[in-house]
Amino acid sequence: MDLLSILQDLVTDYTLRTVSLGAAVLGFVSGILGSFAVLRKQSLLGDAISHAALPGIALAFLLTGSKAPLTLILGAAIAGWIGTLFIISIINNTPIKEDTALGLVLSVFFGFGLVLLTFIQKLPNASQAGLDKFLFGQAATLMERDVVTMTVLGSISLFFVLLFWKEFKLLCFNADFGDSQGFRMSLLNILLTSLIVIAIVIGLQTVGVVLMSAMVVAPAAAARQWTDRMGFMVFLAGVFGAIAGVTGAIISSITPRLPTGPTIVIVISGIVLFSLLFAPNRGLIWSWVRKRRNNRRLQVDAVLGDLYILATQHGNIEHGHSITVLRTMSMGHGGTDGSLKELELQQLARRIDSDKWTLTSKGYAKAENMIINDRDDE
């Protein structure tokens, strides 16, 4: 299938259009709110919330008997919210650490959700089909009303992010300072966490409980590599999330038996890997090149220094020094030959015999300068 017909399908095919749109909304919202979680070292909060939402979904269905997306999302949000309040109060009031509080709430809430699911299975008229998709995600069952619900809820939470941008930034980087300036940091914490809860529950239906945690962490982790500015990072995380959502939805729709949620996760993981490797400045390849260049420079400087020492010992710049002596002086660090060539290229050293080297007057001046500077630094 070529690109053009995919684009055509995006517009004309109802299922593909709905799924891609839903995945894009979910990726964008979770990318943006996930950035805050990642910056606050709460990457796994998303994992805990998405599991904690299960009993809410089940209870909402048991109480209302309705599978309308808004009802189930509301139930999920309330359960997720209660879960996070538990986490916050355990961390604040006991010596128990954050990771333990997260794991505790995650597993216990999810276990309780399973108990409720067994009750639902026993109901005579209710098939569990609509609830199953919240566990593992079934993007293909997304309908237009689901996407509308997701968009509305997502827009509301993004509106709050814009409204409290400055306060949330403060919360991420220096909450104590915020407190001292009179902001109610504990309330802001609850507000921000609640927005993250919303971002997660609107994605549950598309990618499922387990994989939703990836959509919180991965776009932000990728975006973080490209910039140090928070505004740009948050925006980029949203874009990455949306791209991963749409790409994953398209790939899984043109490949038979390829579930959407996991495909989206693999696409966003690919984006993370690419960012880790190739992002300018922070990226692994970039820093590898920088490190190599530094090493090279240090080696060249060391040989230059060695030649200078030999020259002062002999009291004669013109005296040639054997390359073996220089190799010995570099004490097995290697690269002597290459460094000499580099020095020759820069006209700092010159070859006298086949294997004898000495400094040029330019090289002598530079070495003297370098060594005096070093001494001053000490």
Place this chain on the structure above:
Amino acid sequence: MTLAQFEIQLIGILVASACALTGIFLILRRMAMMSDAISHAILLGIVLAFFVTKDLASPFLIIAAALSGILMVSLVELLNGTRLVREDASIGLVFPLLFSIGVILISRYAGNIHLDTDAVLLGELAFAPFNRLSLFGYDLGPKSIYTISTILLLNIVFIFVFYKEIKLSTFDAGLAASLGFAPGLLHYALMSLVSITAVGSFDAVGSILVVAFMIAPPATAYLLTDKLTRMIWISVIIGSVSAVSGYWIAHFADASIAGSMATMCGVLFLLTFLFSPYRGIIAIMHRRIQQKWEFAQIMLTVHLHQHQDLPEHSFEKKMNHCHIHMKWNEKFTQRVIKLATEKNLITEKNGYLYLTKQGAATAEEAITT
């Protein structure tokens, strides 16, 4: 109680004990979420091993699953090593990826075999007694009892042999490293144990219950004691109580056994969280209120102490003047005066307050320290 019921509870207790033993060190090392990550990541190993052996009962599945748990830990360490993402984020990046690959492999290549994500994630303890081990025609009981007993034994031996090393590297990794223990090696050994325990338990109880058993009982024990040995015992007991009570709740309510057990873990934690004698919420609240009144009494003695030898300040000692100076409301002041009188810190004469000897000593102490 039928034999099957007894066997299910026995499996529950064994799983709870094995999980509690490894879980304690996870939560003390602040790596509790590793249990969640590992229990999801093992899906990939199970799927891959299944493609090779075509047998769900093969012991290779356990080995491959444990290996994929270790792979996940190594990948997390590798990501941490780049210093480009923080540890929590690297966990959150790696395990969903491995899990996704596992899910995709299942849905593409194992569509018609009974190997679904539900079974791995949720588990079904009720079926455990049907998978029996028999030798020379004798019925030796459910297979999972043997698997889990072996794993429990492995955990006990490991912790018994390396108790000192684990304890040291858990509480002071720097000292452990400088004394020549290898904290890195111990980290991987412990993570391997977690993986093996998760794998051995998952087919009986599902990965979520593994996480609940690993985290909740040790966290509960943490609220009850500070001693490591006592914490181990309490965790094992709490885990076992959750398993047995969870089973009976599931039995009478006709609900998911694994889910009920996890719920009971949570209930026991919640009760401890509220009522623990020293670290419970109610004890903490009570202590905070107590401290407020005690502090107010001390402030009152200090106030009287400041003015006691100066006749021109005698109005400061007037009972109904105190609240103005201390910026307290009248009701609060009356209560403080009453409490302080009861404790024999002050006496009242003609509407004036005087420090007793004991009160003077309290004030002196508060000022000087």
